[in-house]
Amino acid sequence: MSARILLVEDNPANLELMSYLLRAFGYDVVIARDGEEGVRLALDDPPDLILLDLQLPKLTGSEALVVLRAAPRTKALPIVAVTAFAMVGDRERFLSEGFTGYLAKPIEPTTFVPSVEAFLPPGRRSGRSGVPR
Ligand code: MN
Numbered sequence: 448m449s450a451r452i453l454l455v456e457d458n459p460a461n462l463e464l465m466s467y468l469l470r471a472f473g474y475d476v477v478i479a480r481d482g483e484e485g486v487r488l489a490l491d492d493p494p495d496l497i498l499l500d501l502q503l504p505k506l507t508g509s510e511a512l513v514v515l516r517a518a519p520r521t522k523a524l525p526i527v528a529v530t531a532f533a534m535v536g537d538r539e540r541f542l543s544e545g546f547t548g549y550l551a552k553p554i555e556p557t558t559f560v561p562s563v564e565a566f567l568p569p570g571r572r573s574g575r576s577g578v579p580r
Contacts, residue, residue, distance in 0.1 A: 450495035450571040451475040452563070455485030455511065456529065457503050464554050465498065465529075472560045473573035482506025486514050493520045495571050498550070498563065501530045509544055516545045525566045 452474050456462045466476045477494060479485035481504040489497055497515070501508035508528055515521040528541045528549035541549045550562055564572045 449473045449573040453477045453494040453497045455479045456500040472575045482511040486511050497526045498529050
């Protein structure tokens with residue numbers, strides 16, 4: 448069974464692109480548009496993976512991460528930062544904050560889903576190989 452992925456993103460275009468790509472590969476996508484909603488949804492029903500934008504209303508991605516890493520239900524989940532600020536050295540900063548990894552914006556449609564799948568256990572990957580054209 449394919450994974451359920453929680454997308455926390457406030458930019459409508461990014462949200463639409465990421466959710467389209469993930470659904471095209473067969474993933475079950477849950478959406479939150481600010482940090483508080485993302486935390487609430489994650490704690491209510493923990494997904495298999497969280498993609499967390501860093502610049503969000505109400506709670507930033509880093510603030511949301513602190514809450515999620517402190518909660519028993521979400522402390523061990525893969526939580527991946529999605530950020531435009533992918534500069535040299537940031538990878539280490541994200542990992543030291545407790546993120547599982549990060550993905551850089553802008554989203555590259557041909558590599559986005561495989562990049563996300565690298566953070567999923569093999570048994571939760573969809574097994575589909577591409578976006579329908
Ligand atoms: Mn944002």
